[in-house]
Amino acid sequence: MPRFAFAKCEEGEASIEMPSVKGSGGSIEESSTESPREYRLYKRRWIGLLALVVLNIVTGMALVWFGPIANAVVNDFGFTLDQINWFGNVVNVVYPASLAVPYLYGRLGLRRMGYIGSTLFVVSGWVRYAGTARSLSKSGSLALIMVGQLLAGLSVPIFQVIVPSYSERWFDLKGRTTATMIMGLANPVGNALGQLIPPLVGTTRQSLLVMAIIYTVAAPFVFLVGDHPPTPPTFAATHKHPSMLSLVRAMLGKLPRDQYTYMTVRQRMDFTIMILVFGILVGIINAFTILTAQQLGPYGYSSDTAGFMGAALLLVGLVAAAVTAPLYDRVFTHHLALSCKLLTPIMAACWIALIWEIKPNNDVVLYILMAIIGATSLSLLPVVLELAVELTRNADGSSAILWLSTNLFGLIFVLVEGALRAGPDADPPLNMHHAVIFQASLVAAAVLLIFGAEGKQTRRTQDELKRDQAERAAHEHAHVAVVEVPSDRDENSSPEPAHNLEKGDSTLSSSDSPVGPVVPDGGELRVS
Numbered sequence: 001m002p003r004f005a006f007a008k009c010e011e012g013e014a015s016i017e018m019p020s021v022k023g024s025g026g027s028i029e030e031s032s033t034e035s036p037r038e039y040r041l042y043k044r045r046w047i048g049l050l051a052l053v054v055l056n057i058v059t060g061m062a063l064v065w066f067g068p069i070a071n072a073v074v075n076d077f078g079f080t081l082d083q084i085n086w087f088g089n090v091v092n093v094v095y096p097a098s099l100a101v102p103y104l105y106g107r108l109g110l111r112r113m114g115y116i117g118s119t120l121f122v123v124s125g126w127v128r129y130a131g132t133a134r135s136l137s138k139s140g141s142l143a144l145i146m147v148g149q150l151l152a153g154l155s156v157p158i159f160q161v162i163v164p165s166y167s168e169r170w171f172d173l174k175g176r177t178t179a180t181m182i183m184g185l186a187n188p189v190g191n192a193l194g195q196l197i198p199p200l201v202g203t204t205r206q207s208l209l210v211m212a213i214i215y216t217v218a219a220p221f222v223f224l225v226g227d228h229p230p231t232p233p234t235f236a237a238t239h240k241h242p243s244m245l246s247l248v249r250a251m252l253g254k255l256p257r258d259q260y261t262y263m264t265v266r267q268r269m270d271f272t273i274m275i276l277v278f279g280i281l282v283g284i285i286n287a288f289t290i291l292t293a294q295q296l297g298p299y300g301y302s303s304d305t306a307g308f309m310g311a312a313l314l315l316v317g318l319v320a321a322a323v324t325a326p327l328y329d330r331v332f333t334h335h336l337a338l339s340c341k342l343l344t345p346i347m348a349a350c351w352i353a354l355i356w357e358i359k360p361n362n363d364v365v366l367y368i369l370m371a372i373i374g375a376t377s378l379s380l381l382p383v384v385l386e387l388a389v390e391l392t393r394n395a396d397g398s399s400a401i402l403w404l405s406t407n408l409f410g411l412i413f414v415l416v417e418g419a420l421r422a423g424p425d426a427d428p429p430l431n432m433h434h435a436v437i438f439q440a441s442l443v444a445a446a447v448l449l450i451f452g453a454e455g456k457q458t459r460r461t462q463d464e465l466k467r468d469q470a471e472r473a474a475h476e477h478a479h480v481a482v483v484e485v486p487s488d489r490d491e492n493s494s495p496e497p498a499h500n501l502e503k504g505d506s507t508l509s510s511s512d513s514p515v516g517p518v519v520p521d522g523g524e525l526r527v528s
Contacts, residue, residue, distance in 0.1 A: 060190020068307030098157030125212030279405030317378025
């Protein structure tokens, strides 16, 4: 008979050791190591999450740093507005490197990849600051700042792409979406800070010095990130990282049906819709944050006001996402696609309203529209990331493709909207009214696309099945003596009596020590 045991993982929670089982819908032996006999949570997962939040915040600043101070940079360095726009565009140009992140992650591990990413963004900060030297020519300053932005752009996907994978490896069903939300929205937090800080810290040269210091201070957080827990928290986390090639083959219908990452025709269609919708909606926001001052400035709004409006969009969105993400983990667990269909029309209505509301002395209305756009957009960001993993069962690959689409679309949108800028003889001069119409039209088209998605959550269904099997096995073996099995003791050695157990409590006082089958009087057995 297989041996079952409970293990202490979190306060009030227990995990269950169980025999190896084959996954539904695929052969685990082909895509994973031996199935674990235990699902566990570790408190140190929050330390790694905090570190990835900090690192994603810092990398998120590079894209928008020059947006709110674009006009000041023109005056200080003599660059053109189109050249300044390329400081943001170059981050998008190098983002196709994200396709290599899943492969490198599998070869080097998360921590070593983190070392590479943190080194890149620290070097980028000081190269940018070197470009502010007054002894340099205009072309010399432009070249150094552009190189700094390019290095920063290479670091962005390293920390951004692995967010859903870290959630899958370290968190269970009750925390996975929330973890993705916290880490996934760290990059928009960086965007918001990148909108707020530059206008407030003095001259443009001083702002780049501040940026270099921030990058240097944040880099050591990479040492707090762990590759993976000793024991996975869910069935999905038992699998090895699927390669990017396996996702490509799945999308082309080339994988056998018994593979864990096999995708049906419906799932392939849904993932394609997710790529387009996510790319358009996030790409529009990225373009808007880069061009905020240029869209609002002709109507009399200062750089500070433009920065505050861009920050309002992002910060209100963060609050909304913080409120909604736990609901997706515990209440609306099977309604990710439905949430997208309900919220995107509201978002589209606000983008359309901007066509008429970007006008002089209309601050209050613009702040309200920014807040609604942020609340609807950013609360859906982790939802789409999680839904993509549900469809593909490939966290790294799906995340890389989604973020690549946002940067590709963002690059195109910035170039197109720059070309749509009115001339100096327009009223008002250099206004971007046609660019705002372009934004609204694309968002409306994306909303229509999302209604074609079904969004069946296959991964969650499999995880819930394995969790239920573990619960049934636990109840079948409930009447067994309580024993403690120290982690360093051989499995065949004699157990020792457990201590510090109270009536009604299914956990031990030590934080991570595995224990034998626990049957507390009146206690309820739960599986994390």
